[in-house]
Amino acid sequence: MKSNLVIRICLICLVIVAVTFLVLKLTIWQVTPDSDREDFKKYPKTYFGARLNDLRTGKESQKTHSAYSGNDRKDYEAVPVEAVRVERSNIEIFLVNNCTLEPERQVDVAAKTSGIVLKILAEEGDYVESGTILAKLDDKEALLALREAKLKKENAERVYKSSLDNFKDAIISKEEFEDKKFQFEIASVELERKQLEYEYTTIESPIDGVIVERNIEAGYNIEKDQIVFKIADFNPILARIYIPEKDVSKVVEGQMARITSEFLPEIEFMGKVKMVSPVVDPESGTVKATIEMEDLTGDVLRPGMFVSVFTIVGQHQDALIIPKKALILEAESDEVFVARDFVVMVMSSDGLEGLAIGDSVVCEQKKAIEESSLNRTGSTLRGKIVDISGSYEDKSLYRIAIEADGALGKETGNIFKTVSFYNSQDILVLQIKDIGFDVETKAFKTKIILGFRKGNNVEVLTGLKEGDRVITVGQDDVGHGADIVIINTGKEIGETSVFGSP
Known part of the structure; x- marks a missing residue:
């Protein structure tokens, strides 16, 4: 019994293995042709998703692979990050x-005399100038008192003039004359007092300003020195x-x-x-x-x-600004990760003897691209050679890495019409026609010196230049020189409206 059971289990296992093999053969193993897998094994350092001959000539083979564009690559080792550009702005x-x-000035308007309010001529919120009438009080009593004082003064003046003539004629004594003169002066002062009391029945603004408070209403019986307005x-x-x-x-x-x-x-x-x-x-x-x-x-x-x-x-003024979150938190000094784009081409060793790291490169696009792309004029891309490395197996093939002067836009094509190499004396060393290329983006740890700090932004004094891209999200998963994929576009900081003269 046990031997039969073992035999049955073994048969079932064999059937499962056979079915699994057939499924893999019909699906996964069929995606990549055997010849392509052999190429990848032979040239592990120079295989970039297309056959090497296609990369050299820029022509597609009969197979479905094409020259690598950089935008459609599936780089499973690249770390997704977010980055923003270094901008220039004023920082404070x-x-x-x-x-x-x-307010610079605020005054209490007080009543200078008592009386009943007849009219209110200004309201809260009104702008008034100095001398503007704000309210009127009942002036009948003050007017009568003013007329009485005027009559008393006129009488005292007549008596004074008569006594002056009598004093000159020695009819009255000097003491009597001085008394009449004093009575006249008292009557004059009293008239001035009554004139003021009459004027005080009109309440005026002492300054230019806005009425912020009114404490009286028509019909109120107000007292002297009572606060009636605030301006x-x-x-x-x-x-x-x-x-x-x-x-x-x-x-x-x-x-x-x-x-x-x-x-x-x-x-x-x-x-x-x-x-x-x-x-x-x-x-x-x-x-x-x-x-x-x-x-x-x-x-x-x-x-x-x-x-x-x-x-x-x-x-x-015009300082280099980056977000504070771009700083690497655990770094001993102030550091950030800077994203840089590299163009990678594979070519034969013919003519490469004259090339050296640091040589300038001018690449002309075969496909039209937008003029808004960075660091390009029309369809021209500029950069410098940063690496020249050969294949482990085939010494006739080399990988040329070029650091672009700026970030490559998504509209970049996959074939260069012409690639020109210039040495340090700007002498043309080599020129290649119709060559395919890859685009790689890498992160590099960069030390910086900070200046002012304002809110969520910091000023960079040295270490970066305008237009550089700094990583703001994903730094913890990135190492120096690591492949990255930028999944966002940086936003510009808006300006705030400002009122008031400087």
Whole structure:
């Protein structure tokens, strides 16, 4: 029984193996012809997805393979990453404070006399000039008092003139004359007082500004010195901030500041440091600084509004900027991974004796490409030789690696019409017609020196140039010289609207 069971199990296993072999033969093993597999085994360093003869001539064979374009390759060893270009922009460093806006001047308008309010001639929000009538009080009583004072003065003046003539004629004494003169002067002063009391029944604005508060209504019986209006001058508007003692030396009069409000996130207002207090508050350890904003349009900022003030204490124009997340976190110094494109061609050894690493290369595309591609004029690509290596098996075939001056666009074709090699003296050494090529992208660790840091961006002083691509996502899976695939396109930083004169 046991022997029969073993025989049956063995037969089943043989059937399974046979079926598996047939399936593989009909599917997977049929994808790559035997001749292509032999080529790959023979030339492991120079096989790039097409037959070597096709790469030399740029012509497709009768098989389905074509010269390698770089965009359609399936490089399973390449690490997917995201990268952005190094850009030039202005970068600033600043101190951040929060405060409530204040007008430069705000006055309380008080009643100078008592009385009943007859008319209100200005409302909250109205802009008024100095001397503008704001309200009128009942002036009947004041007018009567003024007329009475005027009559008393006229009478005192007549008595004074009569006593003067009598004094000259020695009819009255000097003491009596002086008394009449004094009565006349008292009557004159009283008339002036009553004139003022009458004028006080008209309430006027003492400054140019906006009425921010009205505390009376028609019919109110107000008292002398009662606050009836508040008027503020909105130009300029002030932001009073308090700078920590350690940062006081960074802030001086005339420095620019940016003011933002959470209610106006897309707008920045410009201001200027008007004054810095000469003393330090011993309780808070801060110094008061006043930021002035003039010529604001649209009355967008108003006193009492809560804002953030960014006092600019340093600024670099046209600086190289990269995202902070491009920095390699565990590096001993500041480092980033830079993505570089390489053009790879395979050719025979004929004429290669005169080539050397560092020679310049000018490649002309056989296919039309867009003029917007980087580092190309029309259909020309430029670069330098960085590697010349031969096959382990066939010494007549060589792999030429060329570092492109810039990133290669997706529209790059797969065949060069003409490739010209120039030595260090710009002498043409070799020229090849109709040759296919591959495109490889690699990551290289690069040391940099940083400058200003602002939010999510940092300034690069040395180590990079404008247009370089730095990896921002995927650094942990990348090593120096590793193959990568960039899966995104960098975005440009937008500008923010700015209001206010500098």
